[in-house]
Amino acid sequence: MTLTRQVVSFSVIGVCSGALTLVIYVMARDWWSPVVANLVALTAATLFNTEANRRLTFGTPRRRGLAHVQSAVLFAAHYALTSCALLGLGVLVPAPSRTLELTVLLTATLVGTVGRFLLLRGWVFKKAA
Structure with a gap:
């Protein structure tokens, strides 16, 4: 898949993930603090996002488990960024x-998404040479 197609696919999945994050955040915020609501929302959206990008954006045959473990590292960085904000x-x-x-x-x-794309493309779903 070309870089352009990857960016478009990643963007569409990202918009869906972002909407899911915001909906869950708004619902969770009624019960929890901003940081806890953010954790709940990001966890759910990241699971969807990683699997959708694995299948649709990067089309990699790599094992799902490994992709989700590597994505957990990116999740931690993204959670830290959004929670600090x-x-x-x-x-x-x-x-x-x-x-x-x-x-x-x-x-x-949005700021974290740029870094996430680059790391998903170059590390998590990197094609074997």
């Missing part, structure tokens, strides 16, 4: 609105 918002704005929380979460997610 939410915690930073809490420091700057003591009682942020849900809309502001979602804006910060979405912005941090």
Whole structure:
């Protein structure tokens, strides 16, 4: 698959994953703090995202288990990035609105997505030479 097709496929899956993350976050936020709601939302969305990218974007025959283990490392970095953004918002704005929380979460997610694509392409789903 060409780089252009990978970027398009990754983007479509990313939009779906992002929407799933935001929906779960909004629902979980009624019960938990921003950091816990973020963990729940990202966990669910990452499982979907990794498998969809394994099958549709990178088309790799690599074992699913290995891809999910490597993706867990990327998940930890992405969770740290988005959680730090939410915690930073809490420091700057003591009682942020849900809309502001979602804006910060979405912005941090977009930043992390670029790095995730590069690492998925070059490490997790790298074609054997």
